[in-house]
Amino acid sequence: MGRNYDAVIVGAGPAGSSAAILLAQAGWHIAVVEKHAFPRRKVCGECISASNLPLLHDMGIGEQVLKLAGPPLQKVALMARNERIVADLPALGKGTFKWGVALGREYFDSLLLQRARQCGAEVFQPQAVRAVEGEPGGFQCEVEDMESSESFYLSAPVIIDAHGSWERSLTEEDSHERARGPADLFAFKANFSHTSLEPGVLPVLSFPGGYGGMVMADHGTATLAFCMRRDRLARCRREMPDVKAAEAAFAHVMKHCRGVRDALTGADLCGGWLAVGPLRPGIRLNDSLQPTFRIGNAAGEAHPIIGEGMSMAIQAAWLLAKEIGPFRAACAHGPSQRELRQHFHDKWKQAFAPRIRFAALFAHMAMRPQWFGGILPLLKQHPDWLTQAALWSGKARCAPLEHEFSTRLNDVKAA
Numbered sequence: 001m002g003r004n005y006d007a008v009i010v011g012a013g014p015a016g017s018s019a020a021i022l023l024a025q026a027g028w029h030i031a032v033v034e035k036h037a038f039p040r041r042k043v044c045g046e047c048i049s050a051s052n053l054p055l056l057h058d059m060g061i062g063e064q065v066l067k068l069a070g071p072p073l074q075k076v077a078l079m080a081r082n083e084r085i086v087a088d089l090p091a092l093g094k095g096t097f098k099w100g101v102a103l104g105r106e107y108f109d110s111l112l113l114q115r116a117r118q119c120g121a122e123v124f125q126p127q128a129v130r131a132v133e134g135e136p137g138g139f140q141c142e143v144e145d146m147e148s149s150e151s152f153y154l155s156a157p158v159i160i161d162a163h164g165s166w167e168r169s170l171t172e173e174d175s176h177e178r179a180r181g182p183a184d185l186f187a188f189k190a191n192f193s194h195t196s197l198e199p200g201v202l203p204v205l206s207f208p209g210g211y212g213g214m215v216m217a218d219h220g221t222a223t224l225a226f227c228m229r230r231d232r233l234a235r236c237r238r239e240m241p242d243v244k245a246a247e248a249a250f251a252h253v254m255k256h257c258r259g260v261r262d263a264l265t266g267a268d269l270c271g272g273w274l275a276v277g278p279l280r281p282g283i284r285l286n287d288s289l290q291p292t293f294r295i296g297n298a299a300g301e302a303h304p305i306i307g308e309g310m311s312m313a314i315q316a317a318w319l320l321a322k323e324i325g326p327f328r329a330a331c332a333h334g335p336s337q338r339e340l341r342q343h344f345h346d347k348w349k350q351a352f353a354p355r356i357r358f359a360a361l362f363a364h365m366a367m368r369p370q371w372f373g374g375i376l377p378l379l380k381q382h383p384d385w386l387t388q389a390a391l392w393s394g395k396a397r398c399a400p401l402e403h404e405f406s407t408r409l410n411d412v413k414a415a
Contacts, residue, residue, distance in 0.1 A: 005031040005122075006328055007158035008141050010129050012038075013105075014310045015296025016162030017112035018317035021059045024119035026325035031154050032121050033143055035128035038113060039106035043189040043276045045225045046102040046217050047073070047202065047307035049395050052314045053097035060118070061111045068107050070217040071199040072099035076386050078379065079259030080206035080369050085379050087386035089202065090396040099200075100395065102217035104191075108310070124154075132159065136291050136341070137334035157332040159291075160320070161298040162313075182231035185210075186277030187304065188246050189225040192267040197222045203263075204305060204366070207256040208232065210249075211305045211366035214263065221270055224260070226253055227279065227304065229367065246273035256369070279304075281360060283353060285345045293341055295320055299348055302356045303363035306393035312352055319347055355394045362389065 007023060009016045012034035020030045048056075048065070056062040078085045091098040117123055126146040133140050141154045197203075197216055205212040205226060212226025228236075228249050236248040243251075250273070254261050283300040295316040302308055323344040330336040365371050379385055390396075 003031070003152075003154050005029045005154060005156040006331070007031070007160055008033060008129075008139070008154050008156045009121075009160045009162055011162035011164065011296065011298070012113045012116075012123065012125065013109060013162065013164070013296060013313065014112060015298075015313035015317050016160070017109065017116045018055075018059065018314050019160055019162060019295060019320055020116035020121040021112070021119050022317060022321035023325060024116065024121045025059075026321060026328075028325070028328055030116070030121040031156065032113070032116060032123045032125075033127055033129050033141070033154070034113070034123065034125040035146055037126045038110045040109065041271065041274060042105040042109075043187045043225065043274045044105050044309065045213050045215065045304055045307045046104055046108075046223050047100055047213075047215060047310065048103060048108070048314075049100040049308065049311040050092035050097050051100075051394070051396060052311050053092075053100075055314060055318055057097075059112075059115060061115050064111055065103060065108070066101065068111075068218050069101035069103040070215065070220075072101060073200055073202045073215065074099050075198075075201040076390055077201050077203040077259065078206065078386055079203050079257050080366075080376065081256065082258045083376050083380070084203075084259045084262075085376070085383055085386065086201065087383035087390075090387055090391050092396050102215040102223065104218055104221075104223070107218060135334060136337040137332055158293065158324075158337065161290075161292045161294045162296045162317075163298050164296075180230070180278075182229065184230040184278035185227045185281075185303075186230065186233055186245075186249075186275065187225065187227045187279055188249055189223065189274045190246075190250070190272070191217075191221045191223055191270040192264055193221050193270050195222040195263050195267040196265075197263040202307070203259055205253065205257050205260060206366040206369050207253055208369060209235075209367055210253070211303075211363055212253065213305065213307055214260070215307075222263070222267070224250075224253075224264070225304065227277075227363075228252070230278065244273070246275050281356070281363075283349065283356060285349065291338075291341075293320060293324070293344060295348075299345075300352060300356055302352075302359035304359075305363045305366055306355070306359045308355060308359070308394050311394065312355065316348060316352065319351060320344060323347060358392050362393070 131142040209232025210228035240248040296313040
């Protein structure tokens with residue numbers, strides 16, 4: 001016997017849990033399926049831009065986020081070779097939420113999912129969607145319990161794909177897997193205590209074959225997250241055959257980026273290294289193949305050098321709730337849902353495609369520090385160019401004001 005919902009959301013990261021909160025607040029009956037147990041650490045830069053803070057407050061977790069998060073991020077630094085150029089990060093207007101913060105995924109994901117439960121979403125965790133049958137207006141999902149291996153079914157007219165980068169939508173026949181290549185990117189992350197990284201500074205790292213970032217996050221710990229090309233990683237491993245891949249890659253970053261050496265010399269590693277890959281930056285929306293709504297990395301992924309992954313996930317969830325929240329009944333009708341999905345995907349591309357393209361350009365420049373040879377002297381004279389780059393990356397791209405979203409939800413409920 002299946003359980004009936006208005007929508008099944010696959011994945012409980014920032015995109016999936018935010019969508020669950022916002023749609024539940026709009027009166028939808030939501031199921032969230034997440035195969036991993038929380039709390040969990042993830043390879044992530046952990047930055048939450050200021051543009052998301054009003055929405056997090058509107059969702060009911062803003063105060064908790066600010067209480068746990070690291071100090072406000074007011075400066076950006078470019079660390080390339082022996083250079084360290086510092087500039088102001090753009091402030092978000094003159095209101096309460098002017099600066100972004102950083103918070104580990106083990107805390108942020110748990111806060112969001114707990115709030116989704118409080119808003120009425122039913123959470124299935126740790127459980128995984130194994131198969132999907134049907135079409136828009138009438139889907140049936142086979143869900144497997146990861147502990148007991150028992151299966152059950154969930155029914156809904158709408159499926160929202162909010163899964164991670166490496167999982168294919170179960171409604172598609174084709175796979176997005178591709179052949180290995182030397183330019184494939186692998187990501188690494190570690191937390192450190194007792195660093196000399198200044199609070200409130202967001203360094204961007206440039207080194208041969210890769211790029212990265214650092215930030216002072218929650219509980220006084222600093223996060224180092226970076227990406228490295230497959231061919232460069234292979235060279236690092238040949239040079240240091242007796243250590244693990246993450247350690248060889250870290251040694252390469254320390255060698256070629258003085259700013260990282262200065263910040264982490266004498267620091268203590270907390271909890272070990274995390275690694276994942278290869279990353280698949282780019283836009284994944286293809287309406288001819290996808291009968292589901294897609295948000296987060298399931299829709300598209302920017303190179304993490306701009307630190308906008310979590311921001312894009314939260315804002316995409318808001319955009320989805322704005323576009324379909326008032327039309328729960330229409331979503332139960334296949335043709336109407338298809339029109340809504342096409343409209344949402346068009347809006348998504350309009351909002352996020354420029355950010356993804358800018359991140360790709362910036363990432364490819366950062367992986368080739370020789371390109372900065374002629375630019376670094378100019379950046380030292382004009383550090384405000386870094387501020388402008390932060391604007392282009394979306395650091396001050398406004399999410400809706402909390403009163404705007406609350407007013408719209410109240411109008412929907414009244415209707």
